[in-house]
Amino acid sequence: MIRVILPWHLRNLARVGSEVMLDVSGQITQRTVLDALENEYPVLRGTIRDHVTAKRRPFLRFFACEEDLSHELPDAPLPDAVAKGAEPFMVVGAIAGG
């Protein structure tokens, strides 16, 4: 199972806890993980990736294994630790005041 951690607002929107477990088939990439996430929780469509371009929304980042994977290609494999469920894939909101 793939572990995904969502920011607070998206947890509330999807009505989930601090961590989501996803069954993802095939290669484990940003795209396959986020596709599975959106299939499981359709309310998240458009909140992490743009509806049309499927690009990451600008104020969000993707972290895993203490690395910033935000600029990795969406079809690049995620780290083995994420694929094996040892480490979570984290969707993180940019820090901001106001």
Add this chain to the structure above:
Amino acid sequence: MSGVRVLVGTRKGAFTLESDGKREKWEVNGPHFGGWEIYHLKGSPADPDRLYASQSTGWFGQLIQRSSDGGKTWEPVGNKFVYDGVPGTHQWYDGTPHPWEFKRVWHLEPSLNDPDHVYAGVEDAAIFQTTDGGQNWAEMPGLRGHGSGSKWTPGAGGLGLHTIVIDPSNQKRMFIAISAAGAFRTDDGGATWKPINQGLRSQHIPDPTAEVGHCVHRIAMHRSRPDTLFMQKHWDVMRTDDAGESWREISGNLPTDFGFVVDVHAHDPETIYVVPIKSDSEHFPPDGKLRVYRSKSGGEEWEALTKGLPQQNCYVNVLRDAMAVDSMDACGVYFGTTGGQVYASKDGGDSWTAIMRDLPAVLSVEVQTLK
């Protein structure tokens, strides 16, 4: 008439305030969607328990929320706003072409007779509609398809379509307004649109009387006189009596004719309200005095309404969607401020009371008169 429900959208969530017909004690419900910007929420005229809310942030984009129980509970519905066909370009601040990009929904206008049919005014400026209660949204492309679309330029707040007014006598006729393109009208249910800006003068554009380019802030109509519209433009308060074919200025003796809101008394189509703001450089009331101005003669002659409003050291703004009226026998008038107050008058503006204080900055106020 048994009561009133006030719908308040703020920078950090939505609130509903309900009262009985006396309008003295208010029950507050909220915050809903805490931390999110609620540009607008509005109820269906056909079903007052059906509400829609526009919820957005820079982080997570746009959501639309729907309530079927008067705002007690909400469910997210469709949030996919995709321009029809190849979006093309409008004019950017520096005069260069800029691709149309969806940013947010500024205004939701439920149809007059179908709770599942709603229009949405969005930034970058376009009008969308849903006919299935918000699950699916489709652009009405005739508006952006108007030949002037490539010349539309955003105001400082963005290229927002913020006003949608439906003619109750002919629902194929609608009026919309865009900052800073101007006002447009459709007579065929949204298939085609025409600019209705003749008579407007705007010094911020090279040709002050151009067909488009005017920063219209708000348009209001009394349902008994759908050919008469009142407009608060960036500067100037305007009036038309021929459905926008020609406008004339009615600023008269206002202390300043800059402002955002304009609305019409529920029972007197010649009584109108504005909140003058000092200037577009200083978005607060003149002299630190929050004053609603009322004209009982359809413009030109205005009186300051001050009873119950702060008359010193007040530096709030009242944004374009933040005034509304109820239709109780004695018309109620309501407005919200960027300082987080919601003021109400149950005597047509003669006196005011803050029915809510210390909210986040208020973006919109709508009122439902409940039977």
